[in-house]
Amino acid sequence: MSEAIPYTVEARPDTGVNNVKIGIWLFLASEVMLFGALFASYILLRLGADSWPAGWNELNVNLGGANTLILIASSMSIVMSWASLEKNQPRRYRIYMTITVLLGIFFLINKGFEYHEHIVEHQLPSTSTFFALYYTLTGLHALHVACGTLVNLYLLLPGFKMWKRSPEQFTNRVETAGLFWHFVDIVWIFLFPVLYLLP
Amino acid sequence: MTDEHTAHVDTQVRAYMVVFVSLLALTVITVAIAKLHLPVALGISVALGIAAVKGSLVALYFMHLISERKLIFLVLIFTVIFFFGCLLLPSFNQLDAVRVP
Numbered sequence: 001m002s003e004a005i006p007y008t009v010e011a012r013p014d015t016g017v018n019n020v021k022i023g024i025w026l027f028l029a030s031e032v033m034l035f036g037a038l039f040a041s042y043i044l045l046r047l048g049a050d051s052w053p054a055g056w057n058e059l060n061v062n063l064g065g066a067n068t069l070i071l072i073a074s075s076m077s078i079v080m081s082w083a084s085l086e087k088n089q090p091r092r093y094r095i096y097m098t099i100t101v102l103l104g105i106f107f108l109i110n111k112g113f114e115y116h117e118h119i120v121e122h123q124l125p126s127t128s129t130f131f132a133l134y135y136t137l138t139g140l141h142a143l144h145v146a147c148g149t150l151v152n153l154y155l156l157l158p159g160f161k162m163w164k165r166s167p168e169q170f171t172n173r174v175e176t177a178g179l180f181w182h183f184v185d186i187v188w189i190f191l192f193p194v195l196y197l198l199p
Numbered sequence: 200m201t202d203e204h205t206a207h208v209d210t211q212v213r214a215y216m217v218v219f220v221s222l223l224a225l226t227v228i229t230v231a232i233a234k235l236h237l238p239v240a241l242g243i244s245v246a247l248g249i250a251a252v253k254g255s256l257v258a259l260y261f262m263h264l265i266s267e268r269k270l271i272f273l274v275l276i277f278t279v280i281f282f283f284g285c286l287l288l289p290s291f292n293q294l295d296a297v298r299v300p
Binding site: 015017021022029056068072073076080178182185189192193197198 | 204219222223230236239243246247249257258261270274282290
């Protein structure tokens with residue numbers, strides 16, 4: 001009979017961290033390898049190509065730049081939502097988390113506009129290696145933004161009930177969701193120059 | 200909730216503000232430098248260098264790595280080794296290609 005791993009926010013005496021934190025970091029490590037494999041594919045295909053288009057000629061730098069600012073702002077708002085819970089300010093938490101969710105949605109809408117622009121101009125994954133990589137990398141990233149936004153929305157609405165029952169556990173959940181969200185931000189911080197700005 | 204804990208969080212919040220402004224500034228700088236249309240090697244180095252600084256700021260401060268436990272760093276050291284190994288694989292392919300007459 002196996003015993004369930006307890007959901008505790010106490011640091012384990014042997015590792016010095018709680019189960020949730022080690023779990024999310026191991027998950028993020030696997031995510032680094034997922035995106036790492038795709039970045040390696042980018043390098044391989046770019047090095048093997050006879051010519052490669054400059055990102056700014058093919059993509060909309062203004063929309064990409066706006067999305068960079070949106071994700072950075074959302075990283076700030078989610079860390080502020082966690083800090084609000086640490087200071088026992090649930091109302092402020094809800095304000096910051098609402099901002100985070102809205103920024104996640106804005107990012108996806110912006111990305112939708114960008115995809116629409118390319119599709120109208122018949123720039124599809126089959127058009128070139130550059131666009132195949134563009135759609136693969138940004139599509140997978142957008143999927144992460146969508147999943148993160150859903151988690152954040154859950155923590156803003158139904159999941160918020162936990163705050164009254166167990167504030168420490170709820171704060172821990174928000175911190176963990178924040179770690180994932182910051183990771184998504186870091187991936188975009190690299191995707192933006194690699195796809196949009198490199199010559 | 201002790202006053203000491205609240206003061207500690209307030210200190211962290213001030214650091215977040217500085218990091219946030221730095222990230223915005225670095226994004227503007229990245230786009231501005233890209234508009235200079237530098238040579239390929241220099242352009243790639245500068246853009247990825249700034250991205251590395253931005254990523255480090257997010258990881259160290261927003262993700263609290265700056266005050267994290269050894270075990271987390273151990274996980275990350277292995278991740279970094281495998282990540283760069285993964286990125287280097289295409290370079291080995293290029294070296295092979297040089298030998299082909």
